[in-house]
Amino acid sequence: xxxxxxxxxxxxxxxxxxxxxxxxxxxxxxxxxxxxxxxxxxxxxxxxxxxxxxxxxxxxxxxxx
Numbered sequence: 265x266x267x268x269x270x271x272x273x274x275x276x277x278x279x280x281x282x283x284x285x286x287x288x289x290x291x292x293x294x295x296x297x298x299x300x301x302x303x304x305x306x307x308x309x310x311x312x313x314x315x316x317x318x319x320x321x322x323x324x325x326x327x328x329x
Contacts, residue, residue: 301320
């Protein structure tokens with residue numbers, strides 16, 4: 265806690281580090297959901313999809329053309 269207070273008093277919090285950290289977590293989360301929707305991990309082919317993972321329909325098209 266003292267380190268955070270020292271950094272803040274010395275010249276400001278390095279916000280770019282926080283932005284990169286949040287972006288990394290978001291990228292890993294979104295990538296994990298996309299990967300899980302693309303295929304089942306080995307040994308999970310016959311299992312039910314967990315409720316937390318959203319269903320993505322790869323055959324639907326959002327194009328109105």
